[in-house]
Amino acid sequence: QKEVEQNSGPLSVPEGAIASLNCTYSDRVSQSFFWYRQYSGKSPELIMSIYSNGDKEDGRFTAQLNKASQYVSLLIRDSQPSDSATYLCAVSGQNFVFGPGTRLSVLP
Amino acid sequence: SQTIHQWPATLVQPVGSPLSLECTVEGTSNPNLYWYRQAAGRGLQLLFYSVGIGQISSEVPQNLSASRPQDRQFILSSKKLLLSDSGFYLCAWSVGAGEETQYFGPGTRLLVL
Numbered sequence: 001q002k003e004v005e006q007n008s009g010p011l012s013v014p015e016g017a018i019a020s021l022n023c024t025y026s027d028r029v030s031q032s033f034f035w036y037r038q039y040s041g042k043s044p045e046l047i048m049s050i051y052s053n054g055d056k057e058d059g060r061f062t063a064q065l066n067k068a069s070q071y072v073s074l075l076i077r078d079s080q081p082s083d084s085a086t087y088l089c090a091v092s093g094q095n096f097v098f099g100p101g102t103r104l105s106v107l108p
Numbered sequence: 109s110q111t112i113h114q115w116p117a118t119l120v121q122p123v124g125s126p127l128s129l130e131c132t133v134e135g136t137s138n139p140n141l142y143w144y145r146q147a148a149g150r151g152l153q154l155l156f157y158s159v160g161i162g163q164i165s166s167e168v169p170q171n172l173s174a175s176r177p178q179d180r181q182f183i184l185s186s187k188k189l190l191l192s193d194s195g196f197y198l199c200a201w202s203v204g205a206g207e208e209t210q211y212f213g214p215g216t217r218l219l220v221l
Contacts, residue, residue: 032208043212092208100151
């Protein structure tokens with residue numbers, strides 16, 4: 001079982017819709033969780049981090065964490081074409097591990 | 109504020125040639141430093157990380173090596189490049205002792221021909 005799993009996509013949503021990106025992890029001692037955005041040909045940039053169960057909102061982005069289910073998600077409200085990118089989930093526990101990423105395409 | 113630099117931005121090298129990629133961080137002291145490789149369309153592969161000067165941990169055995177000659181300088185090297193070394197090389201830093209968030213440099217795109 002891979003340590004951090006994400007659907008590779010592509011996930012296509014129409015402009016203005018909610019995009020939902022999911023991530024599962026295997027290390028139960030994981031304490032910190034991160035979402036990065038990577039545009040094609042560019043380096044990953046941090047969107048947000050979450051450490052406690054529940055929701056954390058930052059503008060149009062909401063991260064959701066459920067440690068019991070070993071599940072973290074990222075919701076993007078009012079999706080824009082500029083949100084089209086690959087989204088990487090990262091989990092910090094015994095190691096800092098990145099998932100393979102989900103490619104999101106927001107259609108105008 | 110902290111900034112991270114990498115150079116060169118792009119590099120085309122023949123098979124068997126040497127390699128030296130440099131990464132420097134400004135605005136912080138004693139950072140943890142990381143080298144990742146990302147093959148085309150693939151995820152991030154951690155190559156090396158360092159928690160201090162001269163301290164290097166290797167995650168993947170291969171023909172690459174890393175060095176940290178100064179607190180905020182991290183160098184990735186190879187004596188002889190392979191075709192499979194092509195990829196996007198990313199340097200990242202994090203604050204040591206409890207803060208794990210990693211911040212990435214702009215990357216070096218390497219093509220080995």
